[in-house]
Amino acid sequence: MAVIDSIPQSTPGPLLSSSASCSSMSDLEDGIQEVIYFVKSFPIIIEANVYRDWPIVKSALGEHDINCHLDMVNSRMTFSTTRTKEPEIARKARHLLQLLSRNVPASSALNIIKVPNCECEIIFTGLSKVNNSYLKELEGQTSCQIFSRDGYVRDGVVFDGFVIAIGPLEGLTIVRKAVECCSKMHPAYNTVTTMLATKKLNDLRL
Structure with a gap:
């Protein structure tokens, strides 16, 4: 059991909090796939931890054809993917970013994807x-x-x-x-x- 360092939070909420956004877009034309993206902010106080863990997070998500981006200027993590052979992976990736934003170590948070x-x-x-x-x-x-x-x-x-x-x-x-x-x-x-x-x-x- 680990005690997470104090992380300021403006509002409580469920797993997908108000600081996160998730959207999708689709087109009925042939050849256009639905695209899902998710953006999650994180407190500045943990930016060093996020930056340190990001390479293994990016590699793990890349194995599932998920594109991800770390914006250190605006303290945001983003991923995007299409609805393909792994319909659950987008939900799992959202949970992963939510855990990282609460300072859960990537080694533990990545179990959501790997286990x-x-x-x-x-x-x-x-x-x-x-x-x-x-x-x-x-x-x-x-x-x-x-x-x-x-x-x-x-x-x-x-x-x-x-x-x-x-x-x-x-x-x-x-x-x-x-x-x-x-x-x-x-x-x-x-x-x-x-x-x-x-x-x-x-x-x-x-």
Whole structure:
């Protein structure tokens, strides 16, 4: 489990936040394919990390015929692709850029593209603090990688904290429920609840 450095955010939201844009264009004429592009901004505070990781990100997306561009002047990442043999890859690439914009290391974020059945969740926690040792335990029980940042108030503006989980869907479901419960009950109780949920999940696998 990793604690992400403080990253200012103006607005909370789902996986595709208000700072991201996604568009497509199509033409009915023969020979014209639908083009999808996605633009995601990132905070200046993490630009060195994004710049460092960009070569491996570009290489990984290039393997799927996705063109990507890093605009350091405007702190933006962009990708474009056409709807071809991999319809899911555009969705996965959007998630990848979203993770990078929240300072998740490329080595972990790229699992979205490289690992089969790998997904991600961004769980907003407001100003509630989630115990790091509890999140570490969740990692071991759910086969997910977990990253977190506490919420804070700056100049009267509330910046939501969040927990990011990357892994299999069944594990992400447990992480989301556990994190959302953290603000409502003692973490010790959550640990017991999570262990029971994981045991039930393992029984179903058998």
